[in-house]
Amino acid sequence: MRTGMFALALGLLALRFLPALPSVGWLLVLPVVALMMLPFRTYPLAFFLLGLGWACLSAQWALDDRLASELDGQTRWVEGRVTGLTQHTEGVVRFELSDGRSRKAKLPKRIRLTWHGGPPVQGGERWRLAVTLKRPSGLLNFHGFDQQAWLLTRRVGATGSVKDGQRLAPARHAWRDSIRQQLLAVDAQGREAGLAALVLGDGSGLLREDWRILQDTGTVHLLVISGQHIGLLSGLIYALVAGLARYGAWPRRIPWLPWACGLAFAAALAYGLLAGFEVPVQRACVMVGLVLLWRLRFRHLGIWWPLLLALNAVLVMEPLASLQPGFWLSFAAVAVLVLAFSGRLGPWRVWHAWTRAQWLIAIGLFPLILVLGLPVSLSAPLANLFAVPWISVVVLPLAVLGTLLLAVPVLGSGLLWLAGGALNGLFTALGVLAGQLPAWIPAEMPFGFWLLSLIGALLLLMPTGIPFRLLGWPLLLLAVFVPGEDIPRGQVEVVQLDVGQGLAIVLRTRHHTLLYDAGPRLGDFDLGARVVLPSLRKWGVTQLDLMVLSHADADHAGGAAAVARGLPVKRVVGGETVGLALFLQAQPCASGEQWEWDGVTFQLWQWSDAVSGNQKSCVLQVQASGKRLLLTGDIDHQAERALLSTPLAVGTDWLQAPHHGSRSSSSWPFLQRLAPAAVLISRGHGNGFGHPHPRVLERYHQVGSAIYDSAEQGAVRFRLGTDDPPVTARSQRRFWRPPVIGRYQKQQPAT
Known part of the structure; x- marks a missing residue:
């Protein structure tokens, strides 16, 4: 069965690397062939085909929900409801509209809009807007952010700029937006936007300088809600129940382990709902749930089993998640820790385990960061060494508890004031570190050099005593000393x-x-x-x-x-x-x-x-x-x-x-x-x-x-x-950006 689950994961992940999706005919044939192969010894191939077929079908649905070509560039009146949290930056309002309707035109289910100089817009409101619609697109360079892929993962079928509009109905069930307004209104020593990012996952209020500091120190994952926050909160709840049971404060008639796992998962779900339950949060909740289930009933199966199940569960729920760098980084970080700690014969002390965990994650993720084209934070191991416990033990509990107690005069705002001060102190320390060690953008790297750096990272993750383990350092550092491109004279x-x-x-x-x-x-x-x-x-x-x-x-x-x-x-x-x-x-x-x-x-x-x-x-x-x-x-x-x-x-x-x-x-x-x-x-x-x-x-x-x-x-x-x-x-063909067939299709290269 484990082989089948591994094959299923490979099939789901294969979507990321397809230059084009199979035709509709093949999408219908794949599951039939897979089901016919299941009873035989070729069942791993059957699971692979099932995963690939489901991923391709889901991606095709997302592509089919994009704005029709004949509507591209047209200005139309669109009516719909604002979903999620809106972003207000320097007079520009950005938000998403769901279930948009327009006369004599079929619109995508989700549209991302920009309104320059627009009025305040709140999640849950219903608007009638004059919108210049565009098919999903974005800047396309040889390196850097791929906006088309990002829009597809959010299943945004169109973008547009708002020319005019009128509010038709006030917000309904906009409790997240209401909480954000309250967070931004309290005195948090200048870090109100940071607390909104930490509690609600809304990073729109952070300054460019804040983002630069977080990127340079590799701590972006600590401020905007990620899987780590979900895991931290559920871990705190689990540790609290386990601690009460250990010291005799938990009722003896009630088994502590099921309650610890249940309360921890409930906390993860509640925090996920607070964060909007986007795909990264869904991924984190699934992982936490499976780990808790493994702890409760299936520890004998080993730690790799829940990780593989979590991977499959996330991809079955949203196959397009594999297009997000965060998906690869989060699962790779967990896999690195499992690989590093499960191979040790004896336990490490807490401090040694924590410090080594940071360095192991930095080494293990280095080749993946290179292939994803992301900046490399040289100070990330040191920054996370003190930033993670500071956020986990001080800032996050104060922020969440203060948010829950906002209705209580003085108490809620007081806790948020303390959380803001703690966050401000962290930013001060991170700012000093970022000034000394800014993020490094590695040069273009031939595949051979990247493969050697990957082998080097894997060697360094092995336990002490493995032959040739120290050769990992020179192999890993090859990525730093990549020879520059040789441009001949006269060119x-x-x-x-x-x-x-x-x-x-x-x-x-x-x-x-x-x-x-x-x-x-x-x-x-x-x-x-x-x-x-x-x-x-x-x-x-x-x-x-x-x-x-x-x-x-x-x-x-x-x-x-x-x-x-x-x-x-x-x-x-x-x-x-x-x-x-x-x-x-x-x-x-x-x-x-x-x-x-x-x-x-x-x-x-x-x-x-x-x-x-x-x-x-x-x-x-x-x-x-x-x-x-x-x-x-x-x-x-x-x-x-x-x-x-x-x-x-x-x-x-x-x-x-x-x-x-x-x-x-x-x-x-x-x-x-x-x-x-x-x-x-x-x-x-x-x-x-x-x-x-x-x-x-x-x-x-x-x-x-x-x-x-x-x-x-x-x-x-x-x-x-x-x-x-x-x-x-x-x-560079990708299924989400098919080749353009238009007025330049017949061009010939210059000679």
């Missing part, structure tokens, strides 16, 4: 990042790195910090030799400050120096300036008679082994006409579409002269400017240009100076 690697309605292009020669524009920033949404900087670090870039900011518009230069804070920048050149951050100390763009890096030639140009900011864009031409790339910023027809009288107006292999492909740019004479083999378009999906304009696209087709659009293909990477075809982020 330059070019990556147009997907930063939505903005521009950011990275150019790397053998020994130098240049950044052309740094992505947009809108309020607290800074793509320089979220996309550009992590990508540079992922490629092993330790400093920028030059940052060229075409002009000062926020969609081109908004992320520059974040990049400059995260990496040393030797020199900054701007088409406009007014309007840029003062500490950037940008130099004006000097037309005709030319230099060479590693056999690659660079040349700047700016129209001397420019009036507007777009016209002042600093243009950069790159030549590598006879191939040319022209980066144009936001120049318009007039600037293009002026450029035609310069040496830059020659045949070009790659052209960055001026002004995101707007109607005011990419004039016919300009394209005729350059005759670009390929065009890069950087723009946001469904942007309100209508970029790229259909007439501009038609001109590109007329000159025979292949078109690479970030909104449809994501980030684009190619080597200038070679005939190698470019690679797009969407070419």
Whole structure:
């Protein structure tokens, strides 16, 4: 039976790695074949097929519930009820609408909405809203957060921006929102938002600096409700009953063990309901329930049995959970502890067990964090060493008890004041640690190096005395000293990042790195910090030799400050120096300036008679082994006409579409002269400017240009100076982001 359960788990987990889902016919055939195989010795394969079939069927239901293509971009009146907790950040309200209805249109069951400058919205209210609807999408880069996968795991079938709306009915059963308002209203020594995150799982009120500290110290799991909180609370209840029984304070007529397990599970469920019972909380409750059941009745089966059952139970309940990094990290952490502690011949002292547990988790999760592309916290073992008991023994009990006693004057608010002070002290200590050891973003790693680091981690998790165990250290550290990518002389690697309605292009020669524009920033949404900087670090870039900011518009230069804070920048050149951050100390763009890096030639140009900011864009031409790339910023027809009288107006292999492909740019004479083999378009999906304009696209087709659009293909990477075809982020097939079939489908790679 254990073999069957293991095969079932493999089938459920296989969904994560499928490039495409099987057809409906195969989904109907799989369970039939599996049931026919069950009575025979091939039953493990039958369980595998059952798991795979159920996972694929559940994923297909989620994909079928997405917004219809013909409704994408339309503005409609939608009526529905607000679910969950709403988020209010710098004048922006974000919330989810369930069971939305619209005339003559079928809508997904769940829609995620954004309302700029909207009124207060509370969970449980019913609204009628004018919404511009969009199919689930997101920025798609070679590294980083996959928003499409995240939306799918939440079974969000559409997103949208609210233009107007009216409240139809007040909130009903919005007790979580009511508790949040009370928590935010008490005096918790400035940590009211932190207590709301700890008690309700609502992290929307945390500051960016708070998130940075938590990420740098590897303690995010301690503040926003996770499986650890559920386990801690149920463990405290279990320990309380066990302690009373041990010291004779528990009634002898009542068996303490069933009551300890029952009360602990009840506490887990109650805390889970308080947290909204999302998928991570469901996962934690299932794990706690199975562990308690194992403790009560099935200890003779071993500790791996409840872990395997919990894994299957979670995935059967929600097969899409395997798309979440938290799923892999939580189960892997438990597996690491089980592996490490079950292999010991003798017990450790409490302090030794606790300190070693932190280091073992850090070592065991290291290869998994690498493959998931997450930042590595170097200070996590030390931070969790004191943060976990502090949250478990001090902050969490005070916060939960204070929340339960809010109706009691002074007592509830007093406990929350103490909890806030304890949390503030923890943040102070974590802030000092984060300042000394910030999170490390490892460089891209070949599969062979990752496999060796995995073997090293497994060796270090083995008990003392295992042969060659100490070889785990050099194998593990191979991940730290990964050799950088070797770019031959005379070539330059070019990556147009997907930063939505903005521009950011990275150019790397053998020994130098240049950044052309740094992505947009809108309020607290800074793509320089979220996309550009992590990508540079992922490629092993330790400093920028030059940052060229075409002009000062926020969609081109908004992320520059974040990049400059995260990496040393030797020199900054701007088409406009007014309007840029003062500490950037940008130099004006000097037309005709030319230099060479590693056999690659660079040349700047700016129209001397420019009036507007777009016209002042600093243009950069790159030549590598006879191939040319022209980066144009936001120049318009007039600037293009002026450029035609310069040496830059020659045949070009790659052209960055001026002004995101707007109607005011990419004039016919300009394209005729350059005759670009390929065009890069950087723009946001469904942007309100209508970029790229259909007439501009038609001109590109007329000159025979292949078109690479970030909104449809994501980030684009190619080597200038070679005939190698470019690679797009969407070419990495995943079932939740099928290939786009549309106006660019027939394009051919540039040569």
